[in-house]
Amino acid sequence: MANSITPLVAGNWKMNGMIASSDEARAMAAGLADLADPKCDVLICPPATLIGFLARVLGESAISLGAQDCHPQPGGAHTGDIAAEMLADVGATTVIVGHSERRQDHGETDALVASKAQAAWRAGLKAIICVGESEAERDAGDALTVVRSQLEGSVPPEATASDTIIAYEPIWAIGTGRTPTPADVAEVHDAVRETLKELLRPEGEGMRILYGGSVKPGNAAELMSASNVNGALVGGASLKAEDFLGIIRAYS
Numbered sequence: 001m002a003n004s005i006t007p008l009v010a011g012n013w014k015m016n017g018m019i020a021s022s023d024e025a026r027a028m029a030a031g032l033a034d035l036a037d038p039k040c041d042v043l044i045c046p047p048a049t050l051i052g053f054l055a056r057v058l059g060e061s062a063i064s065l066g067a068q069d070c071h072p073q074p075g076g077a078h079t080g081d082i083a084a085e086m087l088a089d090v091g092a093t094t095v096i097v098g099h100s101e102r103r104q105d106h107g108e109t110d111a112l113v114a115s116k117a118q119a120a121w122r123a124g125l126k127a128i129i130c131v132g133e134s135e136a137e138r139d140a141g142d143a144l145t146v147v148r149s150q151l152e153g154s155v156p157p158e159a160t161a162s163d164t165i166i167a168y169e170p171i172w173a174i175g176t177g178r179t180p181t182p183a184d185v186a187e188v189h190d191a192v193r194e195t196l197k198e199l200l201r202p203e204g205e206g207m208r209i210l211y212g213g214s215v216k217p218g219n220a221a222e223l224m225s226a227s228n229v230n231g232a233l234v235g236g237a238s239l240k241a242e243d244f245l246g247i248i249r250a251y252s
Ligand code: PEP
Pocket: 012, 169, 173, 174, 175, 176, 212, 213, 214, 215, 233, 234, 235, 236, 237
């Protein structure tokens, strides 16, 4: 089953991007259209301010749009927050939840992340649920235990392979230029697969598991060849068309 999973290359623009960034998005769409047979799905998650605009810019292109966070509720008195329904309304298909930067900067708990995943499904969006250990946790030999516990707390039991994607992102590899070895990636991804199968039964077999953390054109193919890696969540290298397309080509 895992071999038949279509990989996903997802770009997380974080708090970067203005109207002028549509030039990069256009170049990404054009580069993707030039690929004879792209072997992966492609998603860009710009800041929420740009989703509606880029939906119009990208039109019928093969690039889908996603968001970086949502509120658990569909509406109400939550100043500054954005409901999953609002993201769907402007053209998002997917939303990242539980990114380590939100867990750290906003104190998001596993339970909150799970409720955001459920909000995504309620609005018809896919949820990319992020997990990953800190450097101290890895050094202490606790990476697998930490990731397992995050999966148990953040992935609701009703998750399916079609509405949920897992992103394993070791925190120490995000934005640092450091990456785990392919063997280390495989060890965690194999463990994530086993945990998903245990928690979700057959749905866990076909669920995409992305690797994220300093993926670049130069290391994408090696990281993607690791066992149970079904794509990449890309931060910095998703901001420039040339870099992002370089990663997409690693699949083609
Ligand atoms: C991320 O923030 O999801 C990420 C993987 O960032 P980077 O690729 O820049 O390490």
